[in-house]
Amino acid sequence: MFEVGDGAPLLWLHGGQGFNPKQEFVPLFAAQRRLIVPSHPGFGRSGLPDWLDSIDDIAHIYLELLDHLDLGAIDVAGCSIGGWIAAEMAVKSPERIRRLVMIGPVGVKVGGADKLDIPDIFAMPQDEANKLLFHDPARMTPDLNKMSDEELTVMVRNRETLALLTWEPWMHNPKLKRWLHRAGMPALFVRGASDGLVSADYLAAYAGLLPKAHTLALAAAGHAPHLEQPQALAAAVLEFLERAP
Amino acid sequence: MRAWHFSETAYPYLPPADSYPSIRVSLPNRIYDPEKGAALYDRYIDEWLIAEDEGVEIMLNEHHQTATCVDPAAPLMLAALARLSKKARLLILGNPIANRRQPVRVAEEMAMIDVLSHGRLEAGFVRGVPYEILPANSNPVRMNERHWEALDLIVKTWTTHDGPFSHEGRFFHNRAINIWPRPIQQPHPPVWVSTTSPSGAAPVGARGFIQATFLTGFDATRKVFDGYRKGWREAGRGQDVPIDRLAYAALIYVGESDLRAKAGAEKLLWYITSNKVPPHIANPPGYIPVSANVQMLRGAEHPMSAFGKRASVESAIEAGIMFAGTPDQVLKQIQKHYDHVGGYGHILIMGQAGFLEHDDTVHGIRMFAREVYPRLKALYPDTVISGFPQPTAGATARC
Numbered sequence: 057m058f059e060v061g062d063g064a065p066l067l068w069l070h071g072g073q074g075f076n077p078k079q080e081f082v083p084l085f086a087a088q089r090r091l092i093v094p095s096h097p098g099f100g101r102s103g104l105p106d107w108l109d110s111i112d113d114i115a116h117i118y119l120e121l122l123d124h125l126d127l128g129a130i131d132v133a134g135c136s137i138g139g140w141i142a143a144e145m146a147v148k149s150p151e152r153i154r155r156l157v158m159i160g161p162v163g164v165k166v167g168g169a170d171k172l173d174i175p176d177i178f179a180m181p182q183d184e185a186n187k188l189l190f191h192d193p194a195r196m197t198p199d200l201n202k203m204s205d206e207e208l209t210v211m212v213r214n215r216e217t218l219a220l221l222t223w224e225p226w227m228h229n230p231k232l233k234r235w236l237h238r239a240g241m242p243a244l245f246v247r248g249a250s251d252g253l254v255s256a257d258y259l260a261a262y263a264g265l266l267p268k269a270h271t272l273a274l275a276a277a278g279h280a281p282h283l284e285q286p287q288a289l290a291a292a293v294l295e296f297l298e299r300a301p
Numbered sequence: 302m303r304a305w306h307f308s309e310t311a312y313p314y315l316p317p318a319d320s321y322p323s324i325r326v327s328l329p330n331r332i333y334d335p336e337k338g339a340a341l342y343d344r345y346i347d348e349w350l351i352a353e354d355e356g357v358e359i360m361l362n363e364h365h366q367t368a369t370c371v372d373p374a375a376p377l378m379l380a381a382l383a384r385l386s387k388k389a390r391l392l393i394l395g396n397p398i399a400n401r402r403q404p405v406r407v408a409e410e411m412a413m414i415d416v417l418s419h420g421r422l423e424a425g426f427v428r429g430v431p432y433e434i435l436p437a438n439s440n441p442v443r444m445n446e447r448h449w450e451a452l453d454l455i456v457k458t459w460t461t462h463d464g465p466f467s468h469e470g471r472f473f474h475n476r477a478i479n480i481w482p483r484p485i486q487q488p489h490p491p492v493w494v495s496t497t498s499p500s501g502a503a504p505v506g507a508r509g510f511i512q513a514t515f516l517t518g519f520d521a522t523r524k525v526f527d528g529y530r531k532g533w534r535e536a537g538r539g540q541d542v543p544i545d546r547l548a549y550a551a552l553i554y555v556g557e558s559d560l561r562a563k564a565g566a567e568k569l570l571w572y573i574t575s576n577k578v579p580p581h582i583a584n585p586p587g588y589i590p591v592s593a594n595v596q597m598l599r600g601a602e603h604p605m606s607a608f609g610k611r612a613s614v615e616s617a618i619e620a621g622i623m624f625a626g627t628p629d630q631v632l633k634q635i636q637k638h639y640d641h642v643g644g645y646g647h648i649l650i651m652g653q654a655g656f657l658e659h660d661d662t663v664h665g666i667r668m669f670a671r672e673v674y675p676r677l678k679a680l681y682p683d684t685v686i687s688g689f690p691q692p693t694a695g696a697t698a699r700c
Contacts, residue, residue, distance in 0.1 A: 107471075109443075178585060178586060179582070181579060182581065200598050208599070209591055209592070209595055212594040212595055216587040216591065217442075218586070219441060219442055219585070220442035220587065224438055224440060
């Protein structure tokens with residue numbers, strides 16, 4: 057688990073591509089907040105118990121983490137599957153989450169049976185997936201030749217665990233939408249305007265399942281606005297966390 | 302030595318390869334003409350039955366959403382063969398049980414075929430190639446764990462005869478298992494498992510099942526068989542691993558003349574050269590170990606895909622994945638391979654591919670059966686012990 061900064065705590069739940077403390081958004085949040093970033097089981101260098109195979113399992117683990125940290129109600133932000141984890145936590149223990157920020161979140165099924173809500177990034181060439189993931193794939197796609205063996209190992213392992221957790225049903229828990237009405241805390245749903253995975257309709261439908269959620273689109277960003285537009289993302293999120301009653 | 306005629310029942314009538322990105326998974330089935338497909342089924346079944354007439358056993362397998370093997374429900378084909386054939390052993394290699402949702406249903410299908418064939422079933426189980434993941438919507442992570450839970454449950458299902466039992470495992474759940482029919486063969490039909498890695502072979506050896514490996518050539522085959530023997534010995538099955546526990550699958554074509562053999566062998570290469578599959582279908586996350594994926598990102602190439610780019614009859618023979626030529630030549634090639642890997646009791650013959658027409662396929666089957674097989678059986682009786690002389694005093698040297 058990575059921690060940095062002082063102030064009101066913010067639990068940050070990373071997406072399927074994992075977390076790197078050197079990412080530009082980190083100091084922007086740490087300037088105002090105590091940023092707490094656990095590495096999900098099976099991601100980065102975190103262990104993966106053989107019994108663990110669902111987002112729901114991770115939500116239980118983090119609720120237990122909140123017990124241990126003993127911080128009372130806390131702000132939680134999640135990206136992509138991190139948002140899904142946050143949503144699973146929020147429906148189980150809404151009293152533990154003060155404010156909820158969902159950044160390019162997956163986890164629900166809102167469309168018809170004949171079309172994937174979230175495109176299948178595992179069934180397309182990587183360069184096509186990168187076009188869906190990023191506003192500017194040429195700038196954001198990692199240069200494999202410059203990565204160490206350890207960094208490549210983490211990347212491959214993250215991808216494998218992502219598959220384990222999201223394969224079927226693809227990127228969602230069919231029951232989650234039945235319970236999201238319990239997540240009554242103020243919630244901000246953000247997506248990059250160029251996100252090819254989480255569409256504007258999907259985000260709006262997802263947010264509509266929560267009593268007090270609103271949506272925001274960030275220009276010139278894809279599925280990871282915290283990486284492509286860290287300044288704009290940090291400003292919007294911090295403003296929401298301060299402003300909301 | 303026992304020989305098996307193996308056909309993938311391919312559908313070769315395809316548009317130019319540069320007009321589609323993948324021969325597997327995504328190739329639209331409008332390209333498949335069911336009338337032509339029906340004629341192909343008739344023909345491939347005839348070829349199996351001709352092999353049976355020649356004293357060769359029957360083998361088939363299963364793939365999904367691909368022109369390379371139009372047999373997506375192999376137990377159905379095997380059921381037909383159980384009734385059409387009379388004496389051949391019937392090997393399905395195999396059931397992709399990590400991709401099947403109900404192992405008990407697979408146990409039922411196999412028991413039914415064993416009874417239909419009056420006890421001629423050889424029941425094989427495979428992890429399945431990576432291209433099977435998407436058609437099955439199967440999670441590529443933890444396939445091995447699912448495979449072994451399913452296989453152990455299938456064997457228990459075949460061998461439990463006193464009314465329902467329950468299974469509440471990690472992946473599969475059944476409250477009342479009590480299949481009808483049960484197999485004829487006791488305690489159960491011979492079990493085969495295919496793998497191409499030494500670590501995959503160890504648990505097969507530990508259980509004493511038959512180990513098959515496909516197109517792994519010289520050194521990799523030897524390692525797989527070594528892995529099997531290690532698993533066998535560590536499980537306390539004794540020092541000697543019988544030769545009939547090991548099987549090798551190769552592209553094989555025997556011709557009466559050099560010219561005819563060469564022409565047939567060229568057509569057999571179709572399996573390698575036509576297997577156009579993009580990386581995202583060929584390598585789903587979690588199918589191969591993390592370290593192997595890191596090597597691939599560093600530019601390492603899978604041995605088979607590297608080979609596919611420069612495939613030739615000569616290089617395939619050199620690599621030990623093809624035995625082709627006149628009877629004398631093929632016998633020599635097999636001997637060289639057999640000795641290098643420590644021997645095997647079964648040779649699985651990929652003897653039909655792509656545009657290898659019926660007459661040429663039958664010629665290859667007959668030439669093998671009549672000119673090579675008897676000599677192989679004489680050279681390598683089923684009584685030999687596999688492997689290499691052991692350094693320990695109690696070890697039995699290979700005959």
